Amino acid sequence: MSWQTPGGDPPPEADTERGRAPWAPVPPEPAPLAQPATTRGLISAAPEGMAALQGPPAEAGPGPVVGWAAPAPPAPAPAPGREGWVIAGVGARLVAYFIDSFLLGIFTLVVGLAIGAYSPENLERPLSMATLLATAITAAIAYVYFVGLWRSGGQASLGMRVLKLRVYDATNGATLSMSAAAIRWFALFGLPSLLGFVPVVGLYLILGWSLVLLIGTGTHPLHQGLHDRWATSVVVRPAGEPSNVWASGDSI
Numbered sequence: 104m105s106w107q108t109p110g111g112d113p114p115p116e117a118d119t120e121r122g123r124a125p126w127a128p129v130p131p132e133p134a135p136l137a138q139p140a141t142t143r144g145l146i147s148a149a150p151e152g153m154a155a156l157q158g159p160p161a162e163a164g165p166g167p168v169v170g171w172a173a174p175a176p177p178a179p180a181p182a183p184g185r186e187g188w189v190i191a192g193v194g195a196r197l198v199a200y201f202i203d204s205f206l207l208g209i210f211t212l213v214v215g216l217a218i219g220a221y222s223p224e225n226l227e228r229p230l231s232m233a234t235l236l237a238t239a240i241t242a243a244i245a246y247v248y249f250v251g252l253w254r255s256g257g258q259a260s261l262g263m264r265v266l267k268l269r270v271y272d273a274t275n276g277a278t279l280s281m282s283a284a285a286i287r288w289f290a291l292f293g294l295p296s297l298l299g300f301v302p303v304v305g306l307y308l309i310l311g312w313s314l315v316l317l318i319g320t321g322t323h324p325l326h327q328g329l330h331d332r333w334a335t336s337v338v339v340r341p342a343g344e345p346s347n348v349w350a351s352g353d354s355i
Contacts, residue, residue, distance in 0.1 A: 180325060182339040183273055191340040193321050195266045202262030207248065211241045230300065238296060245292045250284040266340070273325070273337035283334040290316070290330035 182188035215221050220237035228234070252260045258269040258278055270287075272279055279287070298308040320328035325337055 179342075181342075183276065183325075183337065185271070185276055185339060187342050188269075188339040189342045190326050191266075191268050191338045193317070193326060195268060195340065196263075196320070196326075196338055197317075199260065199262035199266045199268055202265055203249075203260050206261060207241070207245055210244050211237070214240045214244075238299075242293060242296050246285075246288055249288045249292070250281070253279050253284045253287070254281065263338075268338055268340050270336050270338045273327070273331075273335050279334065279336055283336060287330050287334035287336055290333055 179189035179192070182190060215237045218233050218237055218240075219225065220231075220233040222233070225231045225233045249260055253270055257264060258271050263269065270279065271277060272283065295309045295312060298312060299305045301308055316328045316330060320326050320331070323332075327337060331337060
Protein backbone atom coordinates (compact mmCIF):
# COMPACT_ATOMS: atom_id res chain seq x y z
CA MET A 104 0.00 0.00 0.00
CA SER A 105 1.44 3.29 -1.06
CA TRP A 106 1.67 6.30 1.23
CA GLN A 107 -0.64 9.18 0.44
CA THR A 108 -1.19 12.64 1.79
CA PRO A 109 -4.35 13.40 3.74
CA GLY A 110 -5.89 14.96 0.61
CA GLY A 111 -5.28 11.85 -1.36
CA ASP A 112 -2.50 13.35 -3.45
CA PRO A 113 0.65 11.38 -4.00
CA PRO A 114 3.64 12.46 -1.89
CA PRO A 115 5.88 15.03 -3.43
CA GLU A 116 9.24 14.08 -4.61
CA ALA A 117 12.24 14.51 -2.31
CA ASP A 118 14.32 17.67 -2.56
CA THR A 119 17.56 16.13 -3.64
CA GLU A 120 19.45 19.45 -3.70
CA ARG A 121 18.83 20.08 0.01
CA GLY A 122 18.97 16.44 0.97
CA ARG A 123 15.56 16.35 2.65
CA ALA A 124 11.93 16.09 1.81
CA PRO A 125 10.11 19.42 1.50
CA TRP A 126 7.55 18.34 4.09
CA ALA A 127 10.18 17.54 6.67
CA PRO A 128 10.39 20.05 9.57
CA VAL A 129 13.12 22.68 9.20
CA PRO A 130 15.68 22.35 11.97
CA PRO A 131 16.55 25.59 13.79
CA GLU A 132 19.76 27.24 12.69
CA PRO A 133 22.51 27.22 15.31
CA ALA A 134 23.04 30.48 17.28
CA PRO A 135 26.18 32.40 16.31
CA LEU A 136 29.14 32.10 18.65
CA ALA A 137 29.52 35.03 21.03
CA GLN A 138 32.41 37.25 20.04
CA PRO A 139 34.56 38.87 22.77
CA ALA A 140 34.10 42.56 23.25
CA THR A 141 36.90 44.49 21.65
CA THR A 142 37.93 48.08 21.95
CA ARG A 143 38.39 49.91 18.72
CA GLY A 144 41.94 50.98 18.18
CA LEU A 145 43.37 48.72 20.95
CA ILE A 146 46.07 46.29 19.93
CA SER A 147 46.94 43.45 22.27
CA ALA A 148 49.52 40.71 22.06
CA ALA A 149 47.09 38.17 23.63
CA PRO A 150 45.01 35.98 21.26
CA GLU A 151 41.51 37.16 20.56
CA GLY A 152 39.07 36.04 23.23
CA MET A 153 41.73 35.53 25.92
CA ALA A 154 41.24 38.87 27.66
CA ALA A 155 38.42 37.53 29.84
CA LEU A 156 40.60 34.63 31.00
CA GLN A 157 43.37 36.87 32.30
CA GLY A 158 41.33 38.35 35.15
CA PRO A 159 41.34 41.92 36.48
CA PRO A 160 44.64 43.80 36.65
CA ALA A 161 46.65 43.44 39.84
CA GLU A 162 46.07 46.19 42.37
CA ALA A 163 48.94 48.52 43.22
CA GLY A 164 50.53 48.44 46.65
CA PRO A 165 49.62 50.88 49.42
CA GLY A 166 52.45 53.31 48.55
CA PRO A 167 52.75 55.48 45.46
CA VAL A 168 54.45 53.98 42.43
CA VAL A 169 57.59 55.95 41.71
CA GLY A 170 59.41 55.20 38.52
CA TRP A 171 62.15 57.84 38.88
CA ALA A 172 63.39 60.05 41.66
CA ALA A 173 65.47 63.19 41.27
CA PRO A 174 69.05 62.82 42.49
CA ALA A 175 69.87 64.42 45.81
CA PRO A 176 71.65 67.79 45.58
CA PRO A 177 75.38 67.67 46.23
CA ALA A 178 76.47 68.34 49.79
CA PRO A 179 78.17 71.70 50.38
CA ALA A 180 81.94 71.62 50.52
CA PRO A 181 83.52 71.73 53.98
CA ALA A 182 85.11 75.01 54.95
CA PRO A 183 88.92 74.93 54.88
CA GLY A 184 90.37 75.15 58.37
CA ARG A 185 86.96 75.34 60.10
CA GLU A 186 85.42 72.14 61.42
CA GLY A 187 81.63 72.27 61.55
CA TRP A 188 81.38 74.92 58.82
CA VAL A 189 80.66 74.62 55.09
CA ILE A 190 81.01 76.90 52.08
CA ALA A 191 78.12 79.36 51.88
CA GLY A 192 75.89 79.38 48.81
CA VAL A 193 75.66 82.25 46.38
CA GLY A 194 71.97 82.79 47.18
CA ALA A 195 72.66 83.54 50.84
CA ARG A 196 75.53 85.85 49.92
CA LEU A 197 73.36 87.81 47.50
CA VAL A 198 70.72 88.37 50.16
CA ALA A 199 73.38 89.57 52.61
CA TYR A 200 74.84 91.87 49.94
CA PHE A 201 71.43 93.47 49.28
CA ILE A 202 70.90 94.04 53.00
CA ASP A 203 74.28 95.78 53.33
CA SER A 204 73.67 97.80 50.14
CA PHE A 205 70.31 98.97 51.49
CA LEU A 206 71.91 100.15 54.73
CA LEU A 207 74.69 101.95 52.85
CA GLY A 208 72.11 103.47 50.52
CA ILE A 209 70.47 105.16 53.48
CA PHE A 210 73.83 106.69 54.51
CA THR A 211 74.44 107.80 50.91
CA LEU A 212 71.06 109.50 50.72
CA VAL A 213 71.57 111.30 54.02
CA VAL A 214 75.07 112.50 53.06
CA GLY A 215 73.95 113.59 49.58
CA LEU A 216 71.04 115.60 50.95
CA ALA A 217 73.25 117.19 53.60
CA ILE A 218 75.79 118.57 51.12
CA GLY A 219 73.33 119.33 48.32
CA ALA A 220 74.56 116.65 45.90
CA TYR A 221 70.99 116.00 44.69
CA SER A 222 70.16 119.53 43.68
CA PRO A 223 69.11 120.04 40.03
CA GLU A 224 72.38 121.81 39.22
CA ASN A 225 74.60 119.04 40.61
CA LEU A 226 72.52 116.24 39.10
CA GLU A 227 73.25 117.68 35.67
CA ARG A 228 76.99 117.67 36.44
CA PRO A 229 78.15 114.23 37.61
CA LEU A 230 81.65 115.56 38.32
CA SER A 231 80.54 118.53 40.38
CA MET A 232 82.30 119.18 43.65
CA ALA A 233 79.24 118.22 45.69
CA THR A 234 78.88 114.92 43.84
CA LEU A 235 82.56 114.04 44.23
CA LEU A 236 82.44 114.90 47.91
CA ALA A 237 79.32 112.78 48.48
CA THR A 238 80.95 109.83 46.69
CA ALA A 239 84.13 110.15 48.75
CA ILE A 240 82.22 110.30 52.03
CA THR A 241 80.07 107.33 51.08
CA ALA A 242 83.16 105.30 50.08
CA ALA A 243 84.80 106.11 53.40
CA ILE A 244 81.69 105.03 55.31
CA ALA A 245 81.55 101.79 53.30
CA TYR A 246 85.23 101.13 53.99
CA VAL A 247 84.84 101.54 57.74
CA TYR A 248 81.61 99.53 57.72
CA PHE A 249 82.88 96.49 55.82
CA VAL A 250 86.53 96.34 56.82
CA GLY A 251 85.69 96.95 60.46
CA LEU A 252 82.94 94.33 60.61
CA TRP A 253 84.86 91.74 58.57
CA ARG A 254 87.77 92.06 60.99
CA SER A 255 85.59 92.05 64.09
CA GLY A 256 84.95 89.05 66.32
CA GLY A 257 81.85 88.16 64.31
CA GLN A 258 83.83 88.23 61.01
CA ALA A 259 80.73 89.40 59.18
CA SER A 260 78.85 92.50 58.10
CA LEU A 261 75.34 93.12 59.39
CA GLY A 262 73.78 91.53 56.32
CA MET A 263 76.01 88.48 56.66
CA ARG A 264 75.09 88.11 60.33
CA VAL A 265 71.41 87.97 59.43
CA LEU A 266 72.19 85.02 57.13
CA LYS A 267 74.63 83.38 59.61
CA LEU A 268 77.61 83.89 57.32
CA ARG A 269 81.26 84.58 58.11
CA VAL A 270 84.32 85.54 56.08
CA TYR A 271 87.89 84.66 56.97
CA ASP A 272 91.31 83.90 55.50
CA ALA A 273 91.10 80.72 53.41
CA THR A 274 94.80 79.94 53.84
CA ASN A 275 94.97 79.69 57.62
CA GLY A 276 91.38 80.05 58.94
CA ALA A 277 92.22 83.33 60.71
CA THR A 278 90.46 86.69 60.61
CA LEU A 279 91.15 88.74 57.48
CA SER A 280 94.17 90.98 57.70
CA MET A 281 93.76 94.70 57.13
CA SER A 282 95.26 94.50 53.65
CA ALA A 283 93.10 91.51 52.66
CA ALA A 284 89.93 93.21 53.93
CA ALA A 285 90.86 96.41 52.06
CA ILE A 286 91.40 94.47 48.80
CA ARG A 287 88.06 92.74 49.20
CA TRP A 288 86.31 96.05 49.87
CA PHE A 289 87.92 97.66 46.82
CA ALA A 290 86.82 94.84 44.50
CA LEU A 291 83.26 94.86 45.85
CA PHE A 292 82.60 98.60 46.32
CA GLY A 293 85.60 100.81 45.58
CA LEU A 294 86.05 99.84 41.94
CA PRO A 295 82.32 100.08 41.06
CA SER A 296 82.28 103.58 42.62
CA LEU A 297 85.12 104.65 40.33
CA LEU A 298 83.51 103.07 37.27
CA GLY A 299 80.40 105.14 37.92
CA PHE A 300 82.31 108.30 36.96
CA VAL A 301 83.06 107.06 33.45
CA PRO A 302 80.92 109.20 31.09
CA VAL A 303 78.06 107.56 29.19
CA VAL A 304 79.01 103.92 29.86
CA GLY A 305 79.68 104.07 33.59
CA LEU A 306 76.48 102.25 34.53
CA TYR A 307 77.16 99.49 32.00
CA LEU A 308 80.67 99.02 33.37
CA ILE A 309 79.30 98.65 36.89
CA LEU A 310 76.78 96.06 35.74
CA GLY A 311 79.44 94.19 33.76
CA TRP A 312 81.83 94.07 36.70
CA SER A 313 79.07 92.88 39.03
CA LEU A 314 78.25 90.11 36.55
CA VAL A 315 81.91 89.05 36.44
CA LEU A 316 81.99 88.77 40.24
CA LEU A 317 78.71 86.84 40.34
CA ILE A 318 79.69 84.34 37.64
CA GLY A 319 83.11 83.82 39.20
CA THR A 320 81.54 83.17 42.58
CA GLY A 321 78.99 80.72 41.24
CA THR A 322 81.42 78.67 39.15
CA HIS A 323 84.29 78.38 41.63
CA PRO A 324 84.40 75.15 43.72
CA LEU A 325 84.67 77.17 46.94
CA HIS A 326 82.43 79.99 45.65
CA GLN A 327 85.33 82.40 45.54
CA GLY A 328 84.81 85.26 43.12
CA LEU A 329 87.61 87.53 41.99
CA HIS A 330 87.22 89.62 45.15
CA ASP A 331 87.70 86.51 47.31
CA ARG A 332 90.61 85.20 45.25
CA TRP A 333 92.40 88.54 45.38
CA ALA A 334 91.94 88.71 49.16
CA THR A 335 92.33 84.91 49.70
CA SER A 336 89.04 84.99 51.61
CA VAL A 337 86.20 82.50 51.85
CA VAL A 338 82.59 82.88 53.04
CA VAL A 339 81.15 80.07 55.18
CA ARG A 340 78.07 79.13 57.19
CA PRO A 341 77.43 76.63 60.00
CA ALA A 342 77.00 73.06 58.79
CA GLY A 343 73.51 71.63 59.20
CA GLU A 344 71.86 75.03 59.67
CA PRO A 345 69.96 76.57 56.74
CA SER A 346 71.15 80.10 56.15
CA ASN A 347 68.54 81.55 53.81
CA VAL A 348 65.14 81.21 52.17
CA TRP A 349 66.45 78.53 49.80
CA ALA A 350 66.69 76.25 52.86
CA SER A 351 70.24 75.11 52.17
CA GLY A 352 72.13 78.22 51.19
CA ASP A 353 73.65 76.33 48.25
CA SER A 354 70.89 76.56 45.67
CA ILE A 355 72.90 78.68 43.29
